[in-house]
Amino acid sequence: MPMPSRLSVVTVGVRDLPLLRRFYAALGWAEIDGSDDDWTAYLVGGVLFALYPAAELAAEAGAEVPPTPTWSGVTLACNVDEADDVGTAFDAAVRAGAVPIAEPQTREWGGRSAYVADPEGTRWEIAWAPGARFDERGALTGFGG
Missing domain, CATH: 3.10.180.10 (2,3-Dihydroxybiphenyl 1,2-Dioxygenase, domain 1)
Incomplete structure (x- = not known):
């Protein structure tokens, strides 16, 4: 079976998850159940938008975290x-x-x-x-x- 033509989750590696949670809350976005300062996500128009610590995401994805956000x-x-x-x-x-x-x-x-x-x-x-x-x-x- 080929890879389906869909986008289900967008995960952004972040350095300060509590800061980003406050920002998206200020936009009025509702976190899904189970969100906390270790991982949080929002269901936005049928796609899950997730925030995950950058170092942990980099380790999973076989990448390095840039020294400064760019x-x-x-x-x-x-x-x-x-x-x-x-x-x-x-x-x-x-x-x-x-x-x-x-x-x-x-x-x-x-x-x-x-x-x-x-x-x-x-x-x-x-x-x-x-x-x-x-x-x-x-x-x-x-x-x-």
Whole structure:
């Protein structure tokens, strides 16, 4: 059987899990049962977003923890329902402690987006895309045309 075409869990290795738990709580995100300062997760639109100590994740994944947090070249995205929601969500994230990276703006690809970083530098794109469709859980069910 081939590997299924799905994304089930995104795990981010973090240095200060209590700090990140406070940040995501300030966004209003609900932790799943069993979350604590050793591992925590949030069910977001059908995907589990997990935070795990960076050293332990690196050991499992056969990697090394960089000496200082740096941008990995990966962004996570939260798509919103309307173009005007980008600015509202951006402002809410900054109030919760996110670092503003790029102010809301209309993009060449026809949508609108902004970027913030969580307190450890994980980049989040807050985006509105004209062809994005969601189910009642907020899971992406279609994109484009």
